[in-house]
Amino acid sequence: MRVLVIGASRGLGREFVRQYLAGKAQVTATARQAEQIAELEAAGATAFTLDVGDAVSASGVAWRIDNANFDVAIVNAGVYGPRHQGLETPSETDFDAVMHTNVLGAMRVIPQLVDALAPGARLAVLSSRMGSIGARESTSGWLYRASKAALNSVLKDVSLQLAGRATCVAFHPGWVQTDMGGAGASLTPARSVADMRRTIAALTPAQNGSFLNHDGSAIPW
Ligand SMILES: NC(=O)c1ccc[n+]([C@@H]2O[C@H](COP(=O)([O-])OP(=O)(O)OC[C@H]3O[C@@H](n4cnc5c(N)ncnc54)[C@H](OP(=O)(O)O)[C@@H]3O)[C@@H](O)[C@H]2O)c1
Incomplete structure (x- = not known):
């Protein structure tokens, strides 16, 4: 199996x-720093430098993965941005940083992946339940929420373009103990990723264009 x-x-x-x-x-x-590339390679991966927020860096993805035939592609890069609780207008700098990474980054990278996917491949973007409009109960992190709602729109369009060729989903990984989720989060990365890997492996073409929890249950858009 080949994975990106x-x-x-x-x-x-x-x-x-x-x-x-x-x-x-x-x-x-992919990673942004040379030391992280070296670490990934030492662990056994093939690695290359990519900053999805940088147009020049992101334009180099296609040639790096030419003919790769990935069975699974995961677009995970994301930032949270300001921890607003209410309707605080974000600065332009914060808005651009979050939208460029979470939305424009996916719009830069995914079109370059299309030709590198094996027939029947699975493509997942790491979204968040915070991006769901249907399940929304809080306004905390409204800039992040807006970015993940926009990422969901991007994923839906990707799924329409790739229908019949790949199964494309948006994931909520759960609330996970990472730098973003914090130490008080409910899931370990090991558990969240094990769940998402199991869900990815069990995906059927009928699930193309869906928004899923890490355990495979559906989340309202
Ligand atoms: N943890 C949670 O509870 C949770 C919940 C819902 C959704 N998510 C989503 O899951 C994904 C992973 O989150 P995480 O918890 O693992 O976050 P994290 O620990 O903060 O890691 C974020 C990852 O994204 C990369 N990244 C950020 N900006 C980038 C850029 N411009 N170009 C390339 N890579 C970039 C980071 O690379 P650097 O090391 O170079 O910064 C890092 O590898 C994100 O999309 C996040 O929104 C997480």
């Missing part, structure tokens, strides 16, 4: 790499 993980320096992305390597997959992974 975009944004694998730490947290959930790094755990996807660890678990897929342990399962004997061939893993290609």
Whole structure:
């Protein structure tokens, strides 16, 4: 099995790499820093530098993965941004940083992945339940929420374009103990990623274009 993980320096992305390597997959992974690339390579992955927020860096993805035939591609890179509780207008800098990473990053990278997917591949973006409008009960982190709602829209369009060729889903990984989720989160990265790997392996073409919890249950858009 061939797997691509975009944004694998730490947290959930790094755990996807660890678990897929342990399962004997061939893993290609990206990170922003040279030391992290070296670490990923030492662990057994093929790795290259990618900053999804940088147009020049992101434009180089296609040639790096030419003819790769990935069975699984995971677009994981993301940032949370300001921890607003109410309707505080974000600064332009914060808005651009969050939207460029979480939305434009996916719109830069995914079109370059299409030709590198094996027939019947599975493509997952790491969204968040916080991006759900149907399940919304809080306004905390409204910039992050807006970015993940926009990412969900991006994923839906990708699923329409790739229908019949790949199964594309948006994931909520749960609330996970990473730098983003914090130490008080309810799930370990190992558990969240094990669940998502199991869900990815069991995906059927009928689930193309769906928004799923890590355990495979559906989340309202
Ligand atoms: N943890 C949770 O509870 C939770 C809940 C819902 C959704 N999620 C989503 O799950 C994904 C992974 O989250 P996490 O908890 O593992 O977060 P994390 O520990 O903060 O890690 C974020 C990852 O994204 C990468 N990244 C950020 N900006 C990037 C850029 N411009 N280009 C390339 N890579 C970039 C980081 O790389 P650097 O090391 O270079 O910064 C890092 O590998 C995110 O999309 C997040 O929104 C997480």
